Amino acid sequence: MAGVAGRLARLWCSGALSSPLQVTRFPALQLHLCGPAMRASQKDFENATNQVKLLKKDPGNEVKLKLYALYKQATEGPCNVPKPGVLDFINKAKWDAWNALGSLPKETARHNYVDLVSSLSASSESSIQVTPAADRKQPGSDALVVTSQDGITTITLNRPDKKNALTTQMYHDIMLALEAASKDDSAITVLTGNGDYYCSGNDLTNFTDIPPGGVEEKARSGAVLLRDFVDRFIDFPKPLVAVVNGPAVGISVTILGLFDIVYATDRATFHTPFSHLGQSPEGCSSYTFPKIMGPSKATEMLVFGKKLTAREACTQGLVTEVFPDSTFQKEVWVRLKAYSKLPPNAMRISKQVIRNTEKEKLHAINAEESNILRERWLSDECMNAVVSFLSKKAKL
Numbered sequence: 001m002a003g004v005a006g007r008l009a010r011l012w013c014s015g016a017l018s019s020p021l022q023v024t025r026f027p028a029l030q031l032h033l034c035g036p037a038m039r040a041s042q043k044d045f046e047n048a049t050n051q052v053k054l055l056k057k058d059p060g061n062e063v064k065l066k067l068y069a070l071y072k073q074a075t076e077g078p079c080n081v082p083k084p085g086v087l088d089f090i091n092k093a094k095w096d097a098w099n100a101l102g103s104l105p106k107e108t109a110r111h112n113y114v115d116l117v118s119s120l121s122a123s124s125e126s127s128i129q130v131t132p133a134a135d136r137k138q139p140g141s142d143a144l145v146v147t148s149q150d151g152i153t154t155i156t157l158n159r160p161d162k163k164n165a166l167t168t169q170m171y172h173d174i175m176l177a178l179e180a181a182s183k184d185d186s187a188i189t190v191l192t193g194n195g196d197y198y199c200s201g202n203d204l205t206n207f208t209d210i211p212p213g214g215v216e217e218k219a220r221s222g223a224v225l226l227r228d229f230v231d232r233f234i235d236f237p238k239p240l241v242a243v244v245n246g247p248a249v250g251i252s253v254t255i256l257g258l259f260d261i262v263y264a265t266d267r268a269t270f271h272t273p274f275s276h277l278g279q280s281p282e283g284c285s286s287y288t289f290p291k292i293m294g295p296s297k298a299t300e301m302l303v304f305g306k307k308l309t310a311r312e313a314c315t316q317g318l319v320t321e322v323f324p325d326s327t328f329q330k331e332v333w334v335r336l337k338a339y340s341k342l343p344p345n346a347m348r349i350s351k352q353v354i355r356n357t358e359k360e361k362l363h364a365i366n367a368e369e370s371n372i373l374r375e376r377w378l379s380d381e382c383m384n385a386v387v388s389f390l391s392k393k394a395k396l
């Protein structure tokens with residue numbers, strides 16, 4: 001290592017690496033420096049296919065056809081299926097668009113697709129980062145989108161029409177995403193939401209999917225899932241940042257105590273209405289919240305369900321910094337990009353020094369909270385609250 005570092009230092013001082021032109025003399029370095037503008041890799045392409053799902057504005061039929069055609073050309077080559085009948089308008093329009101690309105090489109189609117998506121992302125004022133290359137298995141559904149760029153892996157909750165409520169599948173997908181992010185080459189991992197909410201907590205319809213073993217079995221498997229889910233946050237080895245883009249409810253609030261940084265828009269609120277729902281705290285909040293804000297403020301939140309504004313949450317130490325909504329995305333991502341350039345191993349080790357002494361305790365607390373919740377889920381208080389929400393009688 002010292003030899004490589006020394007050689008690089010000498011090259012740098014001699015000016016050999018100071019000009020972009022001269023970089024071409026070092027093919028290994030060139031590999032790292034060529035971005036989508038020069039050549040769209042398979043990873044860039046995969047990432048662009050994910051970015052499309054996060055576009056805020058509908059790009060219109062013409063662009064959608066163009067995207068479709070380029071995608072097909074990039075993945076399957078020239079149009080190779082029979083022309084649909086004239087009355088099959090939609091499929092015929094798609095076929096025409098694909099066929100019109102003729103023998104365009106797959107690589108060029110891939111490149112054009114990445115370019116087109118990138119221009120759409122820039123113009124859609126997306127609240128989501130423009131993010132190429134992610135070398136990972138994508139989650140099982142569009143409800144979670146994972147992207148990687150500039151040393152940051154971003155896990156985005158993407159069910160804006162349901163206020164990003166967490167389905168059982170999403171818990172599993174978040175765990176997989178954290179597992180992958182812990183091993184990838186990013187320095188920082190971010191959790192955020194798409195749309196006006198950060199997250200409305202546990203999807204209350206999860207309670208309606210009763211297995212053959214009945215409600216007891218449902219409560220038991222729910223507690224196992226909760227424990228596994230929270231364990232991943234306790235053990236996550238890299239700096240973990242919550243970019244809270246809007247109101248946060250339930251478990252999305254409680255696990256914030258396990259994050260290293262929490263940035264919030266001034267539009268965000270923080271709400272843990274456990275008593276209203278006949279439930280009890282999770283995500284280690286029974287320990288982290290009193291530690292962060294003192295027992296009485298924690299009681300107001302966790303027992304009485306007091307909803308905090310972003311500024312109140314910041315004063316009480318749950319939120320690191322609050323930004324005006326109008327500049328939130330810009331300011332936060334500029335900040336995170338700068339942090340992500342810091343030496344990753346140093347950041348990882350410093351996090352461990354800060355967090356490791358508490359890990360065992362947190363695991364024990366998580367186990368206890370999950371057990372208690374298993375009982376709560378079987379209570380009349382909880383069942384009535386869920387039925388009430390599902391029959392649209394009650395909201396928070």
Ligand SMILES: CCCC/C=C/CC(=O)SCCNC(=O)CCNC(=O)[C@H](O)C(C)(C)COP(=O)(O)OP(=O)(O)OC[C@H]1O[C@@H](n2cnc3c(N)ncnc32)[C@H](O)[C@@H]1OP(=O)(O)O
Pocket residue numbers: 161162163165166171200201202203204205222223225226249250251252277279282389394395396
């Ligand atoms: C296995 C691990 C278990 C871990 C346990 C965790 C505990 C918790 O997380 S407790 C917190 C549970 N969350 C809630 O109680 C929130 C319930 N939602 C609401 O009170 C409201 O929807 C809202 C205050 C979040 C938003 O109200 P608003 O009027 O702005 O929008 P809505 O029209 O109500 O919502 C739009 C749409 O989204 C659906 N939805 C929102 N939140 C949830 C949710 N948590 N579960 C299921 N569905 C949710 C809502 O029903 C609407 O759907 P429709 O458009 O189809 O009616």
